[in-house]
Amino acid sequence: MGCAREAVTTLTYDYGDQMAALGPLGAGNDPHAHDLCAIHTERMSVPQGWTVIRHATLV
Template identity: 70%
Template sequence: MDDRRCSKVGCQRPAVSTMTFDYDDRLAALGPLGGGNDPHAHDLCHSHTDQLSVPRGWTVLRHESFR
């Protein structure tokens, strides 16, 4: 069983998605849990996946399972 938890400070809920950033293109990508070896990836629970917001001018690409 995978025991990955949400990366948000103070949240201990199980992770369901992984978010990565491309700062140059001002892009956040949200998809299924990644491999877990990327230090620049952030795992999120259901609640934080649904409430994801990014800075003005950024784009969020959501995997079809999170639309």
């Protein structure tokens, strides 16, 4: 919310499954999705015991 840098990824999460996913920028209005800049993408962390899925972009 407070970062002025350009967003490069979208973070989505599911509390029930204790899972977070980082991927390409999303276009939807998902209340569980947050766009992150490159710095916040690298610094992102989740609670202990959660799974993080990082989707690689194919070029």
